[in-house]
Amino acid sequence: MSDETYVVVGGGLAGGRVAETLREEGFDGDVVLVTVEDRPPYERPVLSKGYLLGAEPVTSAYLHDAAWWRDHAIDVRTETMVTGLRLDDRLLELEDGGTLAYDKLALATGSWPRRLDVPGADLDGVLYLRDMPEAERIKKVLDSGGPLVVVGAGWIGLEIAAAARTHSVPVTVLETAPLPLQRVLGDDVATIFAELHRHHGVDLRLSTGIARIDGKDGATVSSVVTSAGDVLPAAAVVVGIGAEPQVDWILAAGLRGEDGVDTDATLQTSDPSVWAVGDIAAVDNPALGRRVRIEHWAMAHDSGPVAARAMLGQGAVFDKLPYFYTDQYDLGMEYVGHVPDVTTTDVVLRGDATDASEPLAFQAFWLRDGVVEAAMHVNLWDTGIAPLEALVGKRVDPVRLADTSVPFDQLGV
Known part of the structure; x- marks a missing residue:
């Protein structure tokens, strides 16, 4: 029997997976998971996908029900905020003035949405999607018919827009860049997403920011004024302009890192x-040969078990390629790899991606000097992501790559 205490800070998927795996691997010491939220660990993708679409209940996001955590002797402490870390003493400082001792510690504090800084941003009805209560508020807006203004055309913003249009809610998306997802996907593929949303009735306003938000009686959102001076009626404004890793008190304690917490390949x-796991972990990833910090579901899902096994001395290594997915209208997409700077890559499309009025079915590859850095498929579930993943890091002939008659196993050069 172990007399050690392993503590996990964070109630998202990454933290939950650490605690879960510790028990699965036979650790019989004390496991304590602390979370600022008022409920046990859950994952986020359901909130912006199945739940807002009306396809899944919000409770489907939970990793386990409350009884599972009790049955596995995991002490889940809800509504508990950590404010400091004393490395030499192996102590966490809590907001209520108490402390929590640990023998080993896993940090899974995650990211929080970047806040909008314009007049009216504090009005009731300015919403962010990060936790269950926020998702439930957005769902009420969709159920009431809107109209909705979305600020930011990243993954979260576009998924919310797609959910709104699925509910026939009028939605306007404001994006300061010339294209949605431009920094991630580059012009060619970003244009495909712009056309997809316009085809489904989204009022997509690019190179357009937000000047202010006006409120009814100065309290509740009623309209948005764009940087172009246009006034948009709004029952609510959903902001999706990026996220920031929650690492202030962690780095203040002396752990190395800048935009996240630096880790080796064992996390x-x-x-x-x-x-450190999930969004905050800047991992020295052997699969990429460089340090990266990734804010996607797969990072949380996969890094938690690796850290747990490493804490137990099993020599686990995080060597997975970054992966993410999205569902928007009839478009289902999977992406694998990592592109540090999309402006310096060549994009190769394989298949027909020209008609947004039909379900799209194609693959895209991002090449630097002929080497595949990342790949994605849209709606090609028979092929899936596995053969694309096998090409990441390999040198290919771009002409043959674009030729759908050339089998994947004959593309390497």
């Missing part, structure tokens, strides 16, 4: 008793 930080 161990600069302190040998502390690991």
